[in-house]
Amino acid sequence: MPVPEAKPIDTRNAIEIKGLTKLYAAAGGNPAKPALKGLDLAIPAGAIFGLLGPNGAGKSTTINILAGLVRKSSGQVTIWGFDQDVNPRQSRAAIGVMPQELNIDPFLSPRASLEVQAGLYGVPKSERWTDELLELVGLTEQAESYSRHLSGGMKRRLLLAKALVHRPQVLVLDEPTAGVDIQLREMLWQNVRRLNEQGMTIILTTHYLEEAEEMCDHIAIIDRGELILSEDTRSLLGRADAKTLVIDTGESRALPALPESARAERRGDGRLAISYAPSRVPTDSLIDALRAASLPIRDVAVEAPDLEDVFLRMTSR
Known part of the structure; x- marks a missing residue:
């Protein structure tokens, strides 16, 4: 029916x-x-x-x-x-x-x-x-x-x-x-x-x-x-207030001075990875800091968090 x-x-x-x-x-x-x-x-x-x-x-x-x-x-x-x-x-x-x-x-x-x-x-x-x-x-x-x-x-x-x-x-x-x-x-x-x-x-x-x-x-x-x-x-x-700025500098130098809430490290491939919170540190300010340190920039990429990052954060036990 x-x-x-x-x-x-x-x-x-x-x-x-x-x-x-x-x-x-x-x-x-x-x-x-x-x-x-x-x-x-x-x-x-x-x-x-x-x-x-x-x-x-x-x-x-x-x-x-x-x-x-x-x-x-x-x-x-x-x-x-x-x-x-x-x-x-x-x-x-x-x-x-x-x-x-x-x-x-x-x-x-x-x-x-x-x-x-x-x-x-x-x-x-x-x-x-x-x-x-x-x-x-x-x-x-x-x-x-x-x-x-x-x-x-x-x-x-x-x-x-x-x-x-x-x-x-x-x-x-x-x-x-x-x-x-x-x-x-x-x-x-x-x-x-x-x-x-x-x-x-x-x-x-x-x-x-x-x-x-x-x-x-x-x-x-x-x-x-x-x-x-x-x-x-x-x-x-957008809840995951975190991004990573990945920079190919073409050479290995000492890490530049960055805003306090940003963290920099060298990856295995030699690229510089800077982790930061966009709400506190604008991306442009990081680029300016690198230029002020006379660090050559051959390539730049921004890695944003994905759903897995947010999911794990919200369901962590």
Whole structure:
């Protein structure tokens, strides 16, 4: 049965999470374990949103609650304006999840898998886009093959197609590139960018922080079930108030006098590396100090911190 239409409350945020908690009951002699501790999170509509955190941070629990696979202990979850408790069917219809696990029926073809998935979501046959999905993920030639004969990369592509059968407004990608080759990774990101350009909100969890830095325009970091921060990627990278000025002087001389908060050292290749905080020491002042010391400058490069630097700083235990 198709999901009946209902007017969403507010779609400025694709997802709103307020006071979300999850307590796993004691089992096997182990005490009860809190996985989420009052998590508050807003995911803007139309964003490519990175949900990051170390192992055990609560990422998987959060995603499973969004997908309706795990029951929350308390709190409110709103997906595309639909409260998960008040409008459970509409909220489930608004989200698609590409899981990390390869949970594919080995005896169904890709086409049959997509048709079954569409039926589970109540998508009328006249509104299904199975052929387009198969083309989107590059499985047209394998459409009638048994899924057990697909390569690992093809199975991941099929998972993406299954997550899209009901045309969700929000797509969750849980470690989508874990263990895949470079070609498949690039194809996946091309598809993600295309879907996002068409208005779909993307939520990404990954341990490949360079991917998150490249793909995401907004990033949240959670740790031990709590939100550490949530902000746009550019602002997040700016939190690490540190840069390194790398200078090829062409010769080895004594290190020049620098502002007190700057630190200089010679690297193994002979280049001079000056670490400094841009908020306290302007880059131009360092260049001026080098020129005042009559130090020849053949080449200059500035190394900025990346997402890994910020992540480690925010989740250090």
